[in-house]
Amino acid sequence: HPLCIGGLGLIGTKPSYEAMKHADTLIMVGTSYPFTGFLPEKAKTIHIDTDPAQIGKRYVTDIGLAGDADKTLKWFIENVEKHEDHSFLEHHQEMMKKWEEKLHNQEDDTSTPIKPQRVMHALQQVAHDDAILSVDVGNVTVWTARHFRMTNQQFIISSWLATLGCGLPGALAGKIAFPDKQVFAVCGDGGFGMTMNDFVTAVKYKLPIVVVVLNNNKIAMIKFEQEVMGNIEFGTDLTNPDFAKYAEACGGIGYRVENVDELLPAFENAVKQNRPCIIDIVVDANEAPMPAKITFGQAAGYTKHMIKELFEEGKIDLPPL
Known part of the structure; x- marks a missing residue:
């Protein structure tokens, strides 16, 4: 779907990661998404769920709406003013095209x-x-x-x-x-x-x-x-x-x-x-399932691993000091 920019989390896409990072509003529908590290840090949040106990369970919620998702979203469509500036969406749609090209190149x-x-x-x-x-x-x-x-x-x-x-x-x-x-x-x-x-x-x-x-x-x-x-x-x-x-x-x-x-x-x-x-x-044992966004901690950890291999596994010959 042209409005879909992929999933979130460790197996999510880079466009979705970036969209979450820069979003100012988040609407959570029928989910108590547990991996909050992938959600926006400062966005205003609306949480819709049929079970009130799930609202705000894992992520701070500004507005909680207990009710049927279908009816609630229809109410939003009818009552929320249409936003004319589509630049945020278009930017991430373009990112999604490049992401798909990257995946296709790997598959080829x-x-x-x-x-x-x-x-x-x-x-x-x-x-x-x-x-x-x-x-x-x-x-x-x-x-x-x-x-x-x-x-x-x-x-x-x-x-x-x-x-x-x-x-x-x-x-x-x-x-x-x-x-x-x-x-x-x-x-x-x-x-x-x-x-x-x-x-x-x-x-x-x-x-x-x-x-x-x-x-x-x-x-x-x-x-x-x-x-x-x-x-x-x-x-x-x-x-x-x-x-x-x-x-x-x-x-x-x-x-x-x-x-x-x-x-x-x-x-x-x-x-x-x-x-x-x-x-x-x-299949290739060294093909790594790279995350959508590599964090500094991941890069630092992998560098530490490589150094350990070089020194502890004898994969490099050093002159006597």
Whole structure:
């Protein structure tokens, strides 16, 4: 939508971050948004909710309106004077165009190892408008939220609990509930490894889901969190089986993808099958899910991490002092 400039938070967009930073008025509708660090520091705030207990729960509210959002917003449209100056909106719409161009450029990258953004681009090309995506926890959440452009698809995530391993179970439930719809489990190798035994369940009950595994042999989000906090990566390496062969051993169909040319054909073949499939995609372990806005603290932490690697891991030879 031309008035949408993306989501907020760690997986939000730069235009939304900047808009919040400079906004003078904030209207919160039916939300008690918990990540208040991403909201304006000084804006006047109107909070609309059917439950009065939620109003001002986490963020200072100037005007609280307890009532139905639809009726309240219609009242606003009818009674609030139209603002003729659209420069704030137009500025952030232009930023959004540049943000989208940046994302498209990342999705067009054909390098090896495969970029996770490229995987989302391939998934977008085969997913039906009413498909169900059960997305696991970790970097894969960022890649899907940013690079898979939802139209009418259903998007299942463990947003509050961050339950690693939820992707495959969610896909099983989705296929049982909606047997005529395409269902994808979109997982990192860490998340899939926690519940991969349930792929046998998909085979047993003849549930033709497609499991997309972004395989970088890492618990990658923890790796990047450690680095941003100024620490050396520790305990994040994984030793994975060949997930494609695992699919075949379970009675399903497996595809191993190591090059971009193999990516789209694997997706196109998988969605045609009447058995559950795993697409095991080797992706770049060093592709960081960069935040919309890098803070000084994050930059300082990562610099500290690099210095520690140089000195403590013996990655630089210094002359004796």
